[in-house]
Amino acid sequence: MQTIDAIKARRAVKHFDPEHAFSEAELQILLSNTILAPTAFNIQNWRFVVVKNSDLRKQIREVAWDQAQVTDASLFVILCADLNAFEKEPIRYWKEAPESVQAIMLPAIDEYYRDKPQIQQDEAMRSCGIAAQTLMLTAKSMGYDSCPMDGFDYEAVGQLINLPKDHTIAMFVAIGKGTKNAWDRPGQLPLDEVVITDKFA
Numbered sequence: 001m002q003t004i005d006a007i008k009a010r011r012a013v014k015h016f017d018p019e020h021a022f023s024e025a026e027l028q029i030l031l032s033n034t035i036l037a038p039t040a041f042n043i044q045n046w047r048f049v050v051v052k053n054s055d056l057r058k059q060i061r062e063v064a065w066d067q068a069q070v071t072d073a074s075l076f077v078i079l080c081a082d083l084n085a086f087e088k089e090p091i092r093y094w095k096e097a098p099e100s101v102q103a104i105m106l107p108a109i110d111e112y113y114r115d116k117p118q119i120q121q122d123e124a125m126r127s128c129g130i131a132a133q134t135l136m137l138t139a140k141s142m143g144y145d146s147c148p149m150d151g152f153d154y155e156a157v158g159q160l161i162n163l164p165k166d167h168t169i170a171m172f173v174a175i176g177k178g179t180k181n182a183w184d185r186p187g188q189l190p191l192d193e194v195v196i197t198d199k200f201a
Contacts, residue, residue: 001140001143006140006141010136010146011145011181011182012146012148012182013147013180014069014180014182015178015179015180016069016072016176016178017072017179018071020074020176020177022074022075027050029138029142030135031135033134033135034048036134037127037133039123039127039130040123040126040127041086041093041105044085044093045085045123045127046079046080046128047080047081048078048080049079051078057071057076060152063152063153063156064149064152064157064172067149067151069172070149070174072176074175074177076173077135077174078171079131079169079171080128080167080168081124081127081170082164082166083117083124083166083168084166086109086110086113086114086120087110087113090106090109090110091106121168124168124170132171135175136148144175144178145175146173148171148172148173149171149173154169
């Protein structure tokens, strides 16, 4: 499927075949493409909790407004971010770059994030949002449906997955074989309402 076709075809599908399972090869394609999503300074701060345990999924569903996608999707991912990824061996993010580039980027990473919790949090949300869309478009290109999700108790989910103190949860993404089409698009705003040239009036 062409990228533009995948963008147009992707919808938030909420009903999945609970008997369908991805092959390991399909999971590899989905996740290896997702980690090609961009992150600032290439810090790759996203962390993908793939929940396979059925009992754990049921527990998460209980604190997620009983949304059936949690238990029925073939792939259920909790997108998290490491808020302190910037300081955890940052050389890893630039190991293939020339030393002259490393000498510029490594201090810049630290200066940008150090002692700036709001920037760390904002960056986590941006990174996970881009990764989520990459994951969903990859799924659609493979013929699968997906649903981006909030509507859950973040603290309770964090406890269930043993979320580290320096991590944050951004959202869920459920992927699988849809059994019911999404509603028709309920109403797109026109371009001239959402696109501003140069400045707001």
